[in-house]
Amino acid sequence: MSSIVNHKGGGPLAPLIDTHIHLDSYPEDIGLAIAADLANSEVQSVISVSMNLPSCKRNLELARLYNGGIRPAFGYHPEQPLPSATEIQELLQWMEVHSEEMVAVGEVGLPYYTRLEAATRGEAWDDQPYVELLETFIAFAAKHKKPVILHAVYEDAEMACDLLERYSHPLAHFHWFKGAEKTLQRMAEQGYYISFTPDIVYEEEIRRIALGYPEHLVMSETDGPWPFEGPFTGQTTHPRMTSSVASAWAELRGIPLLQARKQLYDNAARLYGI
Structure with missing residues (x-):
């Protein structure tokens, strides 16, 4: 692990890792500029998650x-x-061919927000096909011993936990998680990781979660290009914002920034083999 010295106390700060970003979803010129600027932003690496097969192919190009x-x-x-x-089938076959080049399976999960929108419109909804697809991805991740990056919030996280436990797959990362205390306890007991976005600076629901989840199971992310509010209003989401995540988490937990950044780095490095 390389170190970056810019702490007011003079000590070495761990570099940053953005464990969840959609780098291929930025306008091409902005995405390439962000990628080229990582080293100058104290960011060692990013985990760029995919939306579908074309997205997978673009993320592989960027990684190369x-x-x-x-x-x-x-x-x-x-x-x-x-x-x-x-x-x-086409996606899974492509993933099989490129399994050695992927760091994780993701982003996969369950359609919480789409389901809510359908309910608002009074439309019928069947979750089962989505559950079956998620199980297919978790089985793939277990087979290849890869972490699985999950979009599974509130009650959907319980189903995700059921599937992870069915396949005895502990390498799980619930990104930007929101949910009940009992669900968080279950996730922590199973050793599943969660990550915080820049809204840890101003969003009370996220700050509450950050106060309680085990320190060895948390990481930083941006979910860029998703935009943020508060002090980030009007800014293009950049991996360097994980620095603000680390600072906010350190303050919440009452630990030195030096220690907080090292913990967030070590956790990501452990899960993703960085």
């Missing part, structure tokens, strides 16, 4: 272009229409 700085995860984001059986 910026060797080591960008680590790709392959999957199918659940907050979109279900892929056809043919599309699922």
